[in-house]
Structure formats: structure tokens, C-alpha cells
Amino acid sequence: PNWEDKAATSELYDLEIDPEENINRIDYDYYNNVIPVLSQKLRGGWRREPTWQEKADIRIDQLRKNNLVVNVDGFGNVDSSTIKLEVTQLTHSFPFGTKVKGSLIKECVDNGVDNQFCSFTKEHFNYLVLGNAMKWSYNERKEGIFRYGDADATLAWAKERNMKSRGHALMWATGQQTPPWVMNLTGTDLVNAVEKRINDALTHFNGTVTGWDVNNEMTHGEYFINNTGDPDIRIKMHNWAHEKDPSLELFTNDFNIISHYHGQAQLYIDLIKDLIERGAAISGIGLQAHFPAVPINPEKIIPIMEKLGEFKIPVWITEFDWNADTNGGPEHAAAVENFYRLMFSLEMVEGIMMWGFWDQSHWRPNGALVNGDTFEVNAAGQAYHNEWNS
Numbered sequence: 001p002n003w004e005d006k007a008a009t010s011e012l013y014d015l016e017i018d019p020e021e022n023i024n025r026i027d028y029d030y031y032n033n034v035i036p037v038l039s040q041k042l043r044g045g046w047r048r049e050p051t052w053q054e055k056a057d058i059r060i061d062q063l064r065k066n067n068l069v070v071n072v073d074g075f076g077n078v079d080s081s082t083i084k085l086e087v088t089q090l091t092h093s094f095p096f097g098t099k100v101k102g103s104l105i106k107e108c109v110d111n112g113v114d115n116q117f118c119s120f121t122k123e124h125f126n127y128l129v130l131g132n133a134m135k136w137s138y139n140e141r142k143e144g145i146f147r148y149g150d151a152d153a154t155l156a157w158a159k160e161r162n163m164k165s166r167g168h169a170l171m172w173a174t175g176q177q178t179p180p181w182v183m184n185l186t187g188t189d190l191v192n193a194v195e196k197r198i199n200d201a202l203t204h205f206n207g208t209v210t211g212w213d214v215n216n217e218m219t220h221g222e223y224f225i226n227n228t229g230d231p232d233i234r235i236k237m238h239n240w241a242h243e244k245d246p247s248l249e250l251f252t253n254d255f256n257i258i259s260h261y262h263g264q265a266q267l268y269i270d271l272i273k274d275l276i277e278r279g280a281a282i283s284g285i286g287l288q289a290h291f292p293a294v295p296i297n298p299e300k301i302i303p304i305m306e307k308l309g310e311f312k313i314p315v316w317i318t319e320f321d322w323n324a325d326t327n328g329g330p331e332h333a334a335a336v337e338n339f340y341r342l343m344f345s346l347e348m349v350e351g352i353m354m355w356g357f358w359d360q361s362h363w364r365p366n367g368a369l370v371n372g373d374t375f376e377v378n379a380a381g382q383a384y385h386n387e388w389n390s
Helices: 029-043 052-063 102-111 116-124 149-160 187-204 223-228 233-244 264-277 298-309 330-344 379-388
Strands: 096-100 127-130 164-172 211-216 249-254 284-287 315-322 349-354
Touching (some): 052 330, 102 116, 127 349, 249 264, 298 315, 298 330
Parallel strands (some): 096 127
């Protein structure tokens, strides 16, 4: 409340607990004038508006936590007050994941031992996505010649460690990450190549991923519409994938939706609505979340998330990072902590993927959590480790 009597900005203290706080102030005219007004407001039911963090924590308690009941047998003659039970949480059921470079994981597989990169990945995350090794341009740069080694090794490594993986990406709406030979195709030839790519990828990676980004970044390009001449090609992509494997979660995925505020979010909402109404099999909404070096702004993010939640489809943060001006400083740490707390508190969010953690394998080295050959954990890494480590 904006009270002219300034009572809204008064601070309350328990003088028994903190007797020195108001020393030499309690008799000031300001306090004598404010105390009766504030007292009246409190008796009337006013309370301070909770911060967004406090509201988030309340939602987390309601959405993400439950009571644990442990029944212990065999101690009938023992005083229960003398029994101490220790419980160690081994992992989260909620996906806290990261992007990895396939060749780095494959190195561990080939050597038969996990190095620092692989060990850090396993110890701090429970879900993986490959940065490049499952893209069409990587898998089939030359027509009919397939390259799956890095992806296969990484997905097998993850499975052995009870980690799940998601696929990124079947297509790229702007034409990026599309093999050169495909760029020469148009019309029916391009349609057939797209359908074959989906069939090839889902056949090869069958059973190794929980879902796919189908046609990445659709609000930023219409390459396949323009070059096939088929206005329904985006719908067909989703439906071909669904027909091939109905168990897969099929995602839209796009950037600048919650990290920038110049109308891209509404374009994305309109796009998803249109695709669903026209029959596209969409079972997940992906948000890339590549933030510039500005504070996380819940007042702008939450309304967008609420609109996306109206689709009643799981929302995942697929590619989070924060482009710090200086690596791993306090502002970076605050951004990591605030973003994870906010997203974890929202009911529609069912997974959070970080877009890499090591500065030597990161498209934005200043966005990393650990630095150098020694994997030194910076302040942002500590913020993640202390609260969100899986």
C-alpha cells in the first residue's frame, strides 16, 4: 500500500530479541506518529506483500514436495527417541539436465573411465541432451552416409547411469543445421527427404530418448514451407514422428520467448495454437532461455508462462544459460538461483535443461558453472550445486 503516513515503509522489531536496533530512535516524532497508524493497519488485517521468492517457495512446497513415511521393523523393545534415521537423496525425479558434447562423453566410453567432465555431468545432472550430434547436418552430412558414433556412445553412457536423454533436433525451421545436399532439394523431393530423415532418426535412436525437438525455431523461419511449397509440412513433421513412435514427447522449441520481451512470446503462442488446431501432434513446449546479462524478471516471465500453461501441455526449459559479463560472478549466481527457483515453482514446467556447464565446452564461456582444466566451480556453479544439484 502507498500510505501517505509512511507506515508502509516502517520496519518492525522485537526489542527483546534486538534491543539495540531502535536505541536513540524510539522517541523520535516520526515513530510516535507512525506506530499508531501501523498498529491500526495491522489490526485491520494488512500484511506485507510476499516477495516473488516467497511466493515461489510456497508453490514449490505445494507442487514439488510430499511427506515421506518410513516404517522401521525390528526395534519393538527400543526407545524410539534413541533411534536416528539418516536418509540420503540420490537423485531427483524432476529433470535437471544439461547439454553435453558427444565427443567428450565418447572419450570416457572409449577409455573405460570417467574423466572430470563425465564425472561432473553424472554428479550434478540427471538428464542429457546432445548439442550437435543428433542434428541432421551432423548425422547425414553426405546423403546416405550416416554418422551416429558420438550420439550412440553418449546415450549408452547415460543409460548405464540411469540418466535419461532427449533428442535435439530433427529439423531446423530456418534451414540452419540442414545438410548441404538437402539444400539443393525442392518440392516433393524435399518432402520425401524430410520424411526419410524422421524415419531414419527415430529408427536408429529408438528407445534411447524420451522425446525430440521436431522443427526447431519455427517463429524465426519457414525454410521447409517455402522450399517444399507445402503449407502443412510442419504439421506433417510432427505427425510422421508421432506415427513412427507414439510414445515420444514431440516438442516445439524456440528462443527469445522468455529472455527478451519484444513480442516473440505472442508469436510463439499463436504458432502453437495454430499447429494444434490444424492437427499437429505436439506434446511438449520448449523454451530455449538464452538470457543476456540482465537480472531475471519474474514480473515479465510469469505472465508468459501462464499463457503457455493454458495449452495444458508440459513446458520444458530446453536451453538455459545466462551470458555473464564476467564469468561466474555474484550477478551470474543470482541469475542461476532466481531462474531455477522461479521455473521449479511453476506447475507447467516439467524439466529444466542447462545449455552446458564447462567454459571449455560452452557456446558462451561466460555462462559456464565451472572453469578451466581443474573444473573450478564458480559462484554460479555454487548457486546451482547448493540448491539444485541432482
